[in-house]
Amino acid sequence: MLKDYVHAEMPDEDELKAKLKEERAHLSASQMKLKEAGLPVMVLFEGWNAAGKGAVIGKVIRNIDPRFFKVATMDREPNEEEMRYPFLYRFIKEIPEAGKFRFFDTCWMEEIVDGVIYDSIDKDTYKQRVHSINVIERQLCDNGYLVIKFFFHISKKEQKKRLSSLLDSKDTRWRVDAEDLFQNKHYNKFLDVYERYLEDTNQSRAPWYIIDASDKKYAELQVLQFLNQGIDVALKNRKMNVPILQNTFPMARIPKLSDISLEDKVMTDEEYDVTLDILQKRLRDLGNKVYRKKIPVIVAYEGWDAAGKGGNIKRITEALDPRDYVVEPIASPEPHEKARHYLWRFWTRLPKTGHVTIFDRTWYGRVMVERLEGFCSENDWQRAYNEINEFEKELKDWGAVIIKFWVQIDKDTQLKRFNDRKNTPEKQWKITDEDWRNREKWDQYETAIDEMIEKTSTAFAPWHILESVDKKYARIKALTIVIDEIERALKER
Numbered sequence: 001m002l003k004d005y006v007h008a009e010m011p012d013e014d015e016l017k018a019k020l021k022e023e024r025a026h027l028s029a030s031q032m033k034l035k036e037a038g039l040p041v042m043v044l045f046e047g048w049n050a051a052g053k054g055a056v057i058g059k060v061i062r063n064i065d066p067r068f069f070k071v072a073t074m075d076r077e078p079n080e081e082e083m084r085y086p087f088l089y090r091f092i093k094e095i096p097e098a099g100k101f102r103f104f105d106t107c108w109m110e111e112i113v114d115g116v117i118y119d120s121i122d123k124d125t126y127k128q129r130v131h132s133i134n135v136i137e138r139q140l141c142d143n144g145y146l147v148i149k150f151f152f153h154i155s156k157k158e159q160k161k162r163l164s165s166l167l168d169s170k171d172t173r174w175r176v177d178a179e180d181l182f183q184n185k186h187y188n189k190f191l192d193v194y195e196r197y198l199e200d201t202n203q204s205r206a207p208w209y210i211i212d213a214s215d216k217k218y219a220e221l222q223v224l225q226f227l228n229q230g231i232d233v234a235l236k237n238r239k240m241n242v243p244i245l246q247n248t249f250p251m252a253r254i255p256k257l258s259d260i261s262l263e264d265k266v267m268t269d270e271e272y273d274v275t276l277d278i279l280q281k282r283l284r285d286l287g288n289k290v291y292r293k294k295i296p297v298i299v300a301y302e303g304w305d306a307a308g309k310g311g312n313i314k315r316i317t318e319a320l321d322p323r324d325y326v327v328e329p330i331a332s333p334e335p336h337e338k339a340r341h342y343l344w345r346f347w348t349r350l351p352k353t354g355h356v357t358i359f360d361r362t363w364y365g366r367v368m369v370e371r372l373e374g375f376c377s378e379n380d381w382q383r384a385y386n387e388i389n390e391f392e393k394e395l396k397d398w399g400a401v402i403i404k405f406w407v408q409i410d411k412d413t414q415l416k417r418f419n420d421r422k423n424t425p426e427k428q429w430k431i432t433d434e435d436w437r438n439r440e441k442w443d444q445y446e447t448a449i450d451e452m453i454e455k456t457s458t459a460f461a462p463w464h465i466l467e468s469v470d471k472k473y474a475r476i477k478a479l480t481i482v483i484d485e486i487e488r489a490l491k492e493r
Helices: 013-037 053-063 108-117 123-142 156-167 178-185 187-200 216-236 269-293 309-317 363-367 378-398 411-423 425-430 433-440 442-456 471-492
Strands: 041-047 069-073 101-105 146-153 208-212 297-303 325-329 356-360 401-408 463-467
Touching: 013 053, 013 216, 041 053, 041 108, 041 216, 053 069, 053 101, 053 146, 053 216, 108 123, 108 187, 123 146, 123 187, 123 378, 146 216, 156 178, 156 187, 178 187, 208 216, 269 309, 269 471, 297 309, 309 325, 309 356, 309 401, 309 471, 363 378, 363 442, 378 401, 378 442, 401 471, 411 425, 411 433, 433 442, 463 471
Parallel strands: 041 101, 041 146, 069 101, 146 208, 297 356, 297 401, 325 356, 401 463
Antiparallel strands: none
16 A cells, blocks of 8 residues: 555645635534534544654644544553553543544554564464454444544655754754654565555555655645545445344354253252352462463353342352452443443453453343343344454453353242342332333343344353352352353463
């Protein structure tokens, strides 16, 4: 792309001035349309050092109400804390809310390019991270984001000229560092890596725009033209459905809920007490090993109302060091969460390496309650199966242990527990009108759950069914599965 790039003829000064005025006004007028439509816009500025990215960002944002944008200046490398999370974590945290801009002064590109240049990532890691970027950019676009990517291109000669000019003044000399000089000296090596990266991440939904940055005003014009064009097209196509991608992940077969027997899944109090003590001691030891080996563990709970998720979770956490785990109770999204990609609030709750996060309700709300209550479109929840599989594969490739539980009971057991809560003063807080409404849709939920399990029980993150008519039985089964999965992960390490 860069090696074949043909510079367009730059307008003369009067024409350039007139076009800049027109495009600036266009952007200024578009921001309210963007806000009303709830269109989130991510603008990624990449390119050569000293190509003028920061200056152009400064000029572009002058045309936008400060309440509608933020500029994210990303470090070229993650800090020590960020390195304990998945590669994409620090970038996804910064995605904009609906109706707002987020301008990135470099994004995920620089970390990868530097890794290749300085041999800190191998070929497999490069390939995996490029795949991750392509997936998340596609997901963002499919979920209503406009992602625009600019690469500021200048020649080796022009870069050297600009660096020399900065070095000539004591007031600007500080802006040039060893990395800038190294890049200019090894321009062709960087060119090869940039070329490969741009080709590997150039997608129809999120294409690269090469900006001729040899003239700063002309660079601003190009950015404004492409940005305005992208916004116009995105606003026009806002309500178009997105193709449903075919699942390509290996699956683990799980029976339908109606085929799962709940009979004889019981345990005596004596057997329960003895087994619980043994398993919790084993899990406590494993928790220390997980911390030492820096393995992240994610335990995801879904299940029928009153199925016993809370008590199940408690028996796991009792065995863990309280400094090493977090339980995340997931309710309806807050306004700032609802205004972003639906997986954003889960990305931002992931455990760091060596820690455990237990989700009480999860991202699967997309294909259950959001599906059945009409909180998202059919196209949204149909796409979500593949998006969720991609999300979990990203976590698995990061090194996480992913354990997913569906806590299963029958309708009669649920009714009995509902009435018990209703008639017991200290338990009444556990029962809500929504629980009764959901019960009326039991059959619809069962159909949705069966489809969810069928389409998201992957080989790397399968579902585990916890028969919970006897809560003691379900607790022991959950502890056994958690222990087995952690031991398997430790053995693989």
